[in-house]
Amino acid sequence: PAERDVAQLDVVIVGAGFAGLYLLHRLRGLGLTARAYEAGSGVGGTWFWNRYPGARCDVESMQYSFSFDDELQQSWKWSERFAAQPEILQYANHIADRYDLRRDIVFNTRITAATFDESSATWTVTTDRGERVTARYCVMATGCLSTARLPNIKGIASFQGATYHTGHWPHEGVDFTGKTVGIIGTGSSAIQSIPVIAEQAKHLTVFQRTPNFSIPSRNSAMPAAYEAEWKDDYPTRRQRAREETRNGIYGDWGQVSALEVSAGDRRAEYERRWTKGGLEFMYAYNDLGLKKEANDTAAEFVREKIREIVKDPKTAELLCPYSYPIGTKRICVDTNYFETFNRDNVTLVDIRSAPIDEITPHGVRTQDTEYAFDCLVFATGFDAMTGTLEAMNIRGRDGLALRDEWAAGPRTYLGLTVAGFPNMFLVTGPGSPSVLSNMIVSIEQHVDWITDCIAHLTQSGSASIEASRDAQDAWVDHVNERANATLYPQAASWYMGANIPGKPRIFMPYIGGVGNYRKICSDIASDNYRGFAIEKAIARASA
Numbered sequence: 001p002a003e004r005d006v007a008q009l010d011v012v013i014v015g016a017g018f019a020g021l022y023l024l025h026r027l028r029g030l031g032l033t034a035r036a037y038e039a040g041s042g043v044g045g046t047w048f049w050n051r052y053p054g055a056r057c058d059v060e061s062m063q064y065s066f067s068f069d070d071e072l073q074q075s076w077k078w079s080e081r082f083a084a085q086p087e088i089l090q091y092a093n094h095i096a097d098r099y100d101l102r103r104d105i106v107f108n109t110r111i112t113a114a115t116f117d118e119s120s121a122t123w124t125v126t127t128d129r130g131e132r133v134t135a136r137y138c139v140m141a142t143g144c145l146s147t148a149r150l151p152n153i154k155g156i157a158s159f160q161g162a163t164y165h166t167g168h169w170p171h172e173g174v175d176f177t178g179k180t181v182g183i184i185g186t187g188s189s190a191i192q193s194i195p196v197i198a199e200q201a202k203h204l205t206v207f208q209r210t211p212n213f214s215i216p217s218r219n220s221a222m223p224a225a226y227e228a229e230w231k232d233d234y235p236t237r238r239q240r241a242r243e244e245t246r247n248g249i250y251g252d253w254g255q256v257s258a259l260e261v262s263a264g265d266r267r268a269e270y271e272r273r274w275t276k277g278g279l280e281f282m283y284a285y286n287d288l289g290l291k292k293e294a295n296d297t298a299a300e301f302v303r304e305k306i307r308e309i310v311k312d313p314k315t316a317e318l319l320c321p322y323s324y325p326i327g328t329k330r331i332c333v334d335t336n337y338f339e340t341f342n343r344d345n346v347t348l349v350d351i352r353s354a355p356i357d358e359i360t361p362h363g364v365r366t367q368d369t370e371y372a373f374d375c376l377v378f379a380t381g382f383d384a385m386t387g388t389l390e391a392m393n394i395r396g397r398d399g400l401a402l403r404d405e406w407a408a409g410p411r412t413y414l415g416l417t418v419a420g421f422p423n424m425f426l427v428t429g430p431g432s433p434s435v436l437s438n439m440i441v442s443i444e445q446h447v448d449w450i451t452d453c454i455a456h457l458t459q460s461g462s463a464s465i466e467a468s469r470d471a472q473d474a475w476v477d478h479v480n481e482r483a484n485a486t487l488y489p490q491a492a493s494w495y496m497g498a499n500i501p502g503k504p505r506i507f508m509p510y511i512g513g514v515g516n517y518r519k520i521c522s523d524i525a526s527d528n529y530r531g532f533a534i535e536k537a538i539a540r541a542s543a
């Protein structure tokens, strides 16, 4: 074979985003040899690739940051309440430098395959540079939204102007000054970029298939008193976020049903939260994700706001979401999104009623109109949660392909492991809270659990760990049961795989809450890794 063996390690890590970085740091602490392979030319994962204008995190920076090192969290200074992409990328680079991680990261290298060898209980991963690396453990720190997806619209390759996908934005940036621009999609990436592109472009046309709920962020420069209050109380707040919340975000969580209070009080509460801004709007009552009637009160409040903000009543109505309960598709957080539709240089086109027929060399043709553009922006999302894993040729026991195992939807034990794939771990995999949570909180929990598990195996002289089919089946049932008790499966969302034609419709993340989930994971580990088979010695194949 043309491949060359380049290394033998204890652990091979795929990806150098926040998960891969923290893993490297923790594994080194155990004295293990670990190396991360990264397709990009730098660290940061999501924040390395998604450089579109207006990209920022919806979780406040005081919380979207690592908590494992108090000196780090005390010394790092965020400039805004919601940091923008360049600052988060700077933070990722700071992590890499501070813990001297770069010497164990191989950049510009994509893992194309990973194969488990039963006789030695090791993984061999293959890179797109023809290298082969062998390791006892393989950890997929590949992110949940890392395979960008272009729509399959006829003629897409024929467009002669510049095209961009928000998830693969050019490093040098794009200047839209004087340009006529079309953008397809109105998800979170579009909602963040549209106001910024509109300020530059000569004209921006937004092609909307499904309107989205969005809450104003009320972002600002970081208030010094706010930062100090957080830093003083960090240990308590971080602990509460981890252990007591549904999504790993410390905040103002309402404890009562929306239906228990008077219409007047409810209105005042929504108003207060809308004025404050951010995701906390969705925490107003404890049943917004559970009962349609409760959910309707919040949804209608947001629709009223859209009608108030957007001056043209027809445009306002088109921007109002009706087809799914609020929050069951990823809620968006914006800066001037709805306001942007009051600009003279912005047009909203409803492609639900008149779909796009084709992309032409000069623009977009819908069923009733032809539009000419200098540039086209695809804000069309990702093959979420499974796309990146399935794009690799991952083979476990008996040559079993992960792709085949997951043909009817992903199956995992705890979102951390897969039966038939010993010694492979997933960080924030399907079946874990992942995308329903503050990702950094979930990443820290997964990395800590994985590192503790590897430490346990190493100390006990074990060769392999593997989830049992029974434990996995029970976990998948539990994940589905929890999802079905909520309103979430009612939306055609990427949580459900609904954005990818042909992808099985399964609610992929675990909705039982990060606090509960953390406890389940810890209990399983303390109970001698319940549901896992641990092999003491390596089963040597006869020569």
Ligand code: NA7
Pocket: 145, 151, 152, 153, 166, 184, 185, 186, 187, 188, 189, 190, 208, 209, 210, 330, 351, 379, 380, 381, 382, 494, 499
């Ligand atoms: P999303 O949230 O998946 O949004 C993709 C958008 O693109 C959404 O509005 C889609 O409409 C639209 N889309 C996708 N395919 C098409 C086609 N074929 N035609 C027209 N419109 C299309 O991706 P984002 O990048 O915005 O956000 C991803 C996550 O990143 C976000 O949730 C945060 O967690 C951060 P649809 O709704 O399917 O009708």
